[in-house]
Amino acid sequence: MNVTVKSFATFREVMDRQLTLDIPEGSTIRTLLAELNGRYNGLNELMFATMDTLKDFVNILKNGRNIHFLAGLDTPLDDGDLVALFPPVAGG
Amino acid sequence: MSSDERFLRQIPLIGEEGQEKLKKARILIAGAGGLGSAIATYLAAAGVGYIRIVDVDIVENSNLNRQILYHEPDIGACKVEAAEKTIRALSHDVEVDAICRHIDEKTVRDLVRGTDLIIDGMDNFAARYILNSASLDEKIPFIHGAVNGFYGQVTVILPGITPCLRCIVPTPPTWERNPIIGVTCGVIGCIEATEAFKYLTGTGEILKNRLLLWDGLRGEAESLQIMRYPDCIDCGSSAIEQDVRRFRV
Numbered sequence: 001m002n003v004t005v006k007s008f009a010t011f012r013e014v015m016d017r018q019l020t021l022d023i024p025e026g027s028t029i030r031t032l033l034a035e036l037n038g039r040y041n042g043l044n045e046l047m048f049a050t051m052d053t054l055k056d057f058v059n060i061l062k063n064g065r066n067i068h069f070l071a072g073l074d075t076p077l078d079d080g081d082l083v084a085l086f087p088p089v090a091g092g
Numbered sequence: 093m094s095s096d097e098r099f100l101r102q103i104p105l106i107g108e109e110g111q112e113k114l115k116k117a118r119i120l121i122a123g124a125g126g127l128g129s130a131i132a133t134y135l136a137a138a139g140v141g142y143i144r145i146v147d148v149d150i151v152e153n154s155n156l157n158r159q160i161l162y163h164e165p166d167i168g169a170c171k172v173e174a175a176e177k178t179i180r181a182l183s184h185d186v187e188v189d190a191i192c193r194h195i196d197e198k199t200v201r202d203l204v205r206g207t208d209l210i211i212d213g214m215d216n217f218a219a220r221y222i223l224n225s226a227s228l229d230e231k232i233p234f235i236h237g238a239v240n241g242f243y244g245q246v247t248v249i250l251p252g253i254t255p256c257l258r259c260i261v262p263t264p265p266t267w268e269r270n271p272i273i274g275v276t277c278g279v280i281g282c283i284e285a286t287e288a289f290k291y292l293t294g295t296g297e298i299l300k301n302r303l304l305l306w307d308g309l310r311g312e313a314e315s316l317q318i319m320r321y322p323d324c325i326d327c328g329s330s331a332i333e334q335d336v337r338r339f340r341v
């Protein structure tokens with residue numbers, strides 16, 4: 001199945017701003033990130049605080065919904081999903 | 093000076109009616125920094141009748157790369173007082189309510205009440221969550237904007253209709269003194285002001301249910317669809333139930 005990933009702001013400094021990946025059925029955000037971490041050097045360090053927790057500025061939207069309110073890293077993915085990786089900016 | 097003449101070039105877009113709506117509008121600009129400078133300047137120039145501007149800081153030399161409301165002689169002055177002076181010099185028709193106060197849970201109610209629109213010029217998420225809650229409680233729309241370096245984001249929050257700030261960003265990113273440049277504050281502040289202009293005059297389509305992400309480094313903007321979280325602690329049904337309970341007591 002195909003999932004589209006978009007990255008924003010500082011994430012673009014280590015990865016493409018948009019890509020479509022063919023991933024196996026049953027994939028989750030966690031397995032998607034593992035796939036991305038295999039492709040892009042530095043992404044893991046940028047996103048993860050520990051192996052199992054994202055840094056607090058990492059926000060992931062699946063079809064416009066924050067995975068924080070879904071099943072976090074275990075949020076399941078479906079064909080055609082759009083996953084946005086976005087570090088909210090905070091200055092003013 | 094005739095104000096009719098001043099708005100000659102924008103009336104074809106919004107009509108006399110739209111101009112009248114701007115004149116009657118009462119807005120809160122929360123924060124008089126880089127974003128607040130662009131927002132206040134353009135909305136005062138557009139003919140907004142009442143601007144309440146709130147900030148507790150003093151003008152510093154290191155603000156002047158981006159905070160265009162202030163000039164060298166203002167260094168050391170209270171920001172909102174200097175802001176009022178600049179806005180009044182631009183337009184004697186605008187009523188400016190300059191409030192030198194910290195925005196916190198205790199002060200926020202009085203600061204937002206009596207306004208039609210809250211516009212974000214803050215520099216941290218803790219204060220933004222306080223404004224987000226006040227916007228929901230008082231049912232006053234909230235235009236969120238923020239910047240970091242060349243990047244920025246904007247969305248318009250309509251209480252009870254669109255996702256709130258907490259639906260999009262559930263936990264605050266750790267506060268850091270991030271790099272900041274004037275042009276990004278100008279771009280994002282002007283997008284916020286554009287949304288305010290449209291909302292107040294009923295023109296066009298506002299940036300609701302979408303998060304606009306600006307990438308100045310690559311000269312690109314994109315808007316993402318965003319969804320409301322039904323159980324959001326700030327705007328969800330449980331938050332509303334809590335509110336009802338609070339009123340019953």
Ligand SMILES: [Zn+2]
Nearest residue numbers: 256259324327
């Ligand atoms: Zn919410």
